[in-house]
Amino acid sequence: MNDVLPSSDLSDLAEIDRIVHEPARLMIIAVLYVIDSADFTFVMNQTGITWGNLSAHMSKLEEAGYIEVEKSFKGKRPNTMLRLTAQGRTAFQTYRLKMRKLLDDLPA
Amino acid sequence: MSDSLDLKDIEKRAFRAEHQDGLYDIYFGGVVLCMTILAVSTGGETYQFSRFVLYMIGLVVLSLLFQGGRKYITTPRLGRVKFGPRRQRRKMILFLVMAGIILVQVAIVVGTSLLLRNPQWAISLGLSQINPDFERLIVAAISALFVGPSMVMISYFMDFLRGYYIAFIASLAVFSLVWFHEPVYLVIAGMLILIPGIVVFIRFLIQHPLPPAEGQL
Numbered sequence: 354m355n356d357v358l359p360s361s362d363l364s365d366l367a368e369i370d371r372i373v374h375e376p377a378r379l380m381i382i383a384v385l386y387v388i389d390s391a392d393f394t395f396v397m398n399q400t401g402i403t404w405g406n407l408s409a410h411m412s413k414l415e416e417a418g419y420i421e422v423e424k425s426f427k428g429k430r431p432n433t434m435l436r437l438t439a440q441g442r443t444a445f446q447t448y449r450l451k452m453r454k455l456l457d458d459l460p461a
Numbered sequence: 462m463s464d465s466l467d468l469k470d471i472e473k474r475a476f477r478a479e480h481q482d483g484l485y486d487i488y489f490g491g492v493v494l495c496m497t498i499l500a501v502s503t504g505g506e507t508y509q510f511s512r513f514v515l516y517m518i519g520l521v522v523l524s525l526l527f528q529g530g531r532k533y534i535t536t537p538r539l540g541r542v543k544f545g546p547r548r549q550r551r552k553m554i555l556f557l558v559m560a561g562i563i564l565v566q567v568a569i570v571v572g573t574s575l576l577l578r579n580p581q582w583a584i585s586l587g588l589s590q591i592n593p594d595f596e597r598l599i600v601a602a603i604s605a606l607f608v609g610p611s612m613v614m615i616s617y618f619m620d621f622l623r624g625y626y627i628a629f630i631a632s633l634a635v636f637s638l639v640w641f642h643e644p645v646y647l648v649i650a651g652m653l654i655l656i657p658g659i660v661v662f663i664r665f666l667i668q669h670p671l672p673p674a675e676g677q678l
Binding site for chain 2: 384
């Protein structure tokens, strides 16, 4: 394995943010990264994640401080808007840089 | 494809999602059909004001239907989204470009009206010697240019791909109206924009059933 990936890069791999790395959460973060804010329905439509799964992933992202949730009412209907925090943006940017570096370092 | 390009693609897809409902097509198709009211010459000058009022009522009804459709049909199905500063900037540029286009159009209308009221100006500019057929061609082309570039700009800045088709059809309709003096071209163009819009709208309703409200989950 050492012939393929230097040990310093292997340690980089261990530092990958697992909150961001999970595919469903990565999709959610990518969508929220390119917009200002959106509600559950919009994120669900864009990612194809079911409501239940989305809710679970949102809780994890909120716990990590990566998204902020703003609850309000539109008429009589509850409406939850989701926004990536500055911390979330930084985490996503760092993740992208690390992944790019790791993948670029791999021999073809 | 590079990483940054992927993010741009995600943003573009998210933005274009707003045009999946076909409501813009229905609205613009309706506007072209409303223009037929102005183009019909039945009753001559007597009913000119009534036709204008009817046209304005048509536009107001269309706007209300469009807004209502967005609020009660599209948003509950697609969700709410606020785009970032890049889109806000594009919206502002579109506003400025449209303002510029409208200013040019107003200048052309005022200029034409001044030339019509002052034939000696037209003579001094050599415009009175233009062949009447050529003059009609110029008026038809300018009229089409009133519609086309505005719609192309809207389509470009709104990432609304079907808008280019609408721009082409609407320009052709206005050109034909002036050239042939037949309002039927506006009706055909209106239908050519409206019918695909209705098809897109029905497809949107089938593909996006109403999700349960947040409180019901």
